[in-house]
Amino acid sequence: MRDVQFPKQVLLVNGLVPLAMLGLDAARHKLGANPYEFATRATGILTLLFLILSLAVTPARKLLGLPWLAHFRRLLGLLGFAYGVLHLLTYLWFDKVFQARAIAADLARRPFIMVGMASFLLLVPLAVTSTNAMIRRLGGRRWSRLHKLAYLAAAGGALHFYMLVKADHRLPLAFAAALGILLGYRVLNQYLPGYTERAKVSARPPRRA
């Protein structure tokens, strides 16, 4: 693909569509009886969704033989981070009205809040080091090792979701299953690289044939 700028714009616009809809529905009082709960839940789900999509880029690009998919990974991750910031803000604002003591008490006593907060904090260094300059400064190897944290953050997010649900665990389990598959691919890729890359297999034989 020669021009990746436009596809990136398409992704950015589409990634922000849910936020625009959320804002529009909020302005029209169409978020339902409990708009605060809905906004928190929606931003949380979108965070997990975009994190998982960003983690799916590398397996998808290798399995499908579409190297240009790599261009979208950073934007997907940043969209996930942006929704994560909004999700955290809804909790701080609606649920705790920015009361430092109530938040501290929650963190100490409620494991699901702790897991959620820790997962969010893991994303901060990843967002900070997402610029080209930072990648150069860290060096590719160190940068990619650091960005493995995205798996931990997404797994923490799925766990956070699982822990807060009252009885219907289907959606958090679906996120966990998706993550499990992506992580499984990574493990497979580590030990059996020949089986996980469609393009290379057809292009040239495995090195140690």
Place this chain on the structure above:
Amino acid sequence: MLIKPPDPIKSSEISDPAALLSRRSFMRGAVLAGTAAGTALVYRQFATPSQASRAGEAIAGVLPAAEPIQEARTSLEAITHYNNFYEFSTDKRAVASRARKFVTSPWTVQVGGLAHKPKTFDLDDLRRMFPPEERVYRMRCVEGWSMVIPWIGFPLARLLDLVQPMGSARFVAFESLADPRQMPNIGTTVLDWPYVEGLRLDEAMHPLTLLAVGLYGATLPPQNGAPLRLVVPWKYGFKGIKSIIRINLVETRPATTWNLQAANEYGFYSNVNPAVDHPRWSQATEQRIGESGRRPTLLFNGYADQVGRLYSGLDLKANF
């Protein structure tokens, strides 16, 4: 032949004539708009359940509430479109549309167990036997939100008196309908069906304990537990079992659905108590639907004067 342009464009509006004429930029605009519209539709599909629902029918001759509480009533729209009724959906906003074809007439309720005169009642008979009264109660959900609901119903005690409990009866067990043909979620294992609940006999006989048949002047809509549900205003909302088909007087403490689901989180009593947290979240405050910010939660949901004596000497932390 002369063709006039349909919309004359002022020269000041033209930033880059080449780009405006470019087929490429037009295509790009179309792709952006088209995909965004598609994403918006997908979002709607997941985030906005249908608003369709079935309204109740007006109930005549309702006795007005004796002591209406001073807090504003929650809107009918909110009460009927934000429901925990897991037989239909675990999405509170989707229950109303999923339940709108629920058949609630004819309906019978079997009342028996340790009773001298057990009987199966037709719901229309129950409505005739007990004149409907309005009761405006706070409703506090275990999830941390609350409403003020103008129920219509009659005290459970009057029905129990009619079947004459035996001396050995110490608890009351309730059971909901579980009909897989009408209730789409019964096929899942989210909860053990049918939904069951229970009260101590003295709690069941308390004058505040209501069997509701309506709200806001009309019969209950399906999503609120039509045609007959329990309302125990000093307990968390899940104790208010919906669409009741069986009421049994029993000697030992009956099983209750949420207690079976997670015994460490949902006790048999489940009295509203700001000092006893849910293991995963605080119960000290609540989100009153229709308000912003959070209110402090009251002991026994504000009904301590009326029901406190039921629990004198009971350790409320151990018996949550």
